[in-house]
Amino acid sequence: MNRRDFLATSAAAAALTALAARLPAYAQEAGAAIEKPSLTLGVGGKPLLYYLPLTIAETKGFFEEEGLTVAINDFGGGAKSLQALVGGSIDVVTGAYEHTLRMQQKGQDIRAVCDLGRFPGITIAVKKDLAGEIKSIADLKGRAMGVTAPGSSTALMLQYAMVKAGLQPGDVSLVGIGGGTSAVAAVKRGEIAGLSHLDPVTSRLEQDGDIAVLLDTRTEEGTRALFGGTNPAATVYLRQDFIEANPVTTQRIVNAFLKSLTFLQTATPDEVADAVPADYHFGDREFYKTAFEKARPMYSPDGMITQDGFASMLSMLGTLEPAEFASADIAFDRTFDPRFVQAARI
Structure with a gap:
């Protein structure tokens, strides 16, 4: 590459970086057009408390407040949701953070934009x-x-x-x-x-x-005993090409989920039980309230994934699959994009 080409490439990269940095701010502008107001979302086991922020966003009308119509496909497990996202049949997933690391290692640019669970639960x-x-x-x-x-x-x-x-x-x-x-x-x-x-x-x-x-691992104590630190769990993740093409839509998705997380920090067990379908109670409303209280500590208070959480997840994968991950060169910022959480106005 000659000097002129190098300078042109550097300038283009700088322009793209600057544009990327502005996306969340633009996405939050009043009246900004939503690129894709109708979405299909995948989840693996929606009645689970692991995915309660999704159900709350749905039943409390937080998606609608953000101008989104969201069709939810409930698959048999998180891996099937990931497959659907990679295959292009859905737009967004609520699923485990580790899927973003797996996909980055395979050269597929999938990134989390909001943390839902700080402990695995x-x-x-x-x-x-x-x-x-x-x-x-x-x-x-x-x-x-x-x-x-x-x-x-x-x-x-x-x-x-x-x-x-x-x-x-x-x-x-x-x-x-x-x-x-x-x-x-x-x-x-x-x-x-x-x-x-x-x-x-x-x-x-x-x-x-x-x-x-x-x-x-429903508690911090149990999570640290196994992982030696925090270990991000459920997240909202998307393909990077979707994020780039639909920054307003992505921002609105994150806004809706942050409203759910805020609700779960202060809601009473009765309010939560009222907000989910009756069949989620397993036939026993009081039981469901008790289960929620056990699970409440695992929900993220702010939607952020930390560097040490990423390190804990990468260490886990390296231990479990050393041939694939022991020397993996995966950058934290390619697994989690914090800009939309940071820009959110709740």
């Missing part, structure tokens, strides 16, 4: 009648364990906990059991030895006396 547990035999993660070897879907965050965390306990990721058979009543039924029917799952499924089984908990 995943519990690893075994059937109560097996608690005498399975007293630790290491004792799971050779067992069949339920997850929302293979490749999902529930599967990933189970495998990570196994590796840290001296096992191999393949030492346990993963069985996809979905995210709602099907998961509860799988445990009660004895189809699996236990599960790596989320509330309200976990709390339902706990309250019914069906499981014994081995590891719990």
Whole structure:
């Protein structure tokens, strides 16, 4: 490249950088046209408390307040939502942050724009009648364990906990059991030895006396015990080409989710129970209120992912899949774009 070409390329790069920096501010201008007001959103297990900010945005009308019409496709697990986004059949996903790192490592530019959960909220547990035999993660070897879907965050965390306990990721058979009543039924029917799952499924089984908990990341204490730090969970993520082509739409999506997070910081359990479909209660409204209170600490207060959260996630992937991630060169700012959270006006 000669000097003239170098200078031209540098100038173009600087112009693009400046434009990118202005996108959120432009997106927040009063009356800015929404490029894509009708969207399709993917999620893997919508009734789960892991995805409660999405349900709140839907039922409280926060999407409509932002001028958006959002059709929600509920897939069997987060990995299937990711596949749909990559395939182009949906526009946006509420899914695990680790998917953005996986896609960046594969050369696919998918980025989170808002954090929903600062802790995974995943519990690893075994059937109560097996608690005498399975007293630790290491004792799971050779067992069949339920997850929302293979490749999902529930599967990933189970495998990570196994590796840290001296096992191999393949030492346990993963069985996809979905995210709602099907998961509860799988445990009660004895189809699996236990599960790596989320509330309200976990709390339902706990309250019914069906499981014994081995590891719990619904709290900061439990999360740090496993990961040594915070570990971002549910996020809102999109393809970078969508973000660039639709900055106003992206801003409005983030605005809606931040309204949900603000609501969840102060809402009473009754207000939350009122805001979700009755079938999310598993037939017991008081139970659902209790499950929400257990889960409340995991929701992000501000939508931001931190550098140490990214480092924790990358370390987890490096431990679990060293051939793929041990020396991975993934930049934090290619997995999370904070500009839309920073520019949001709630």
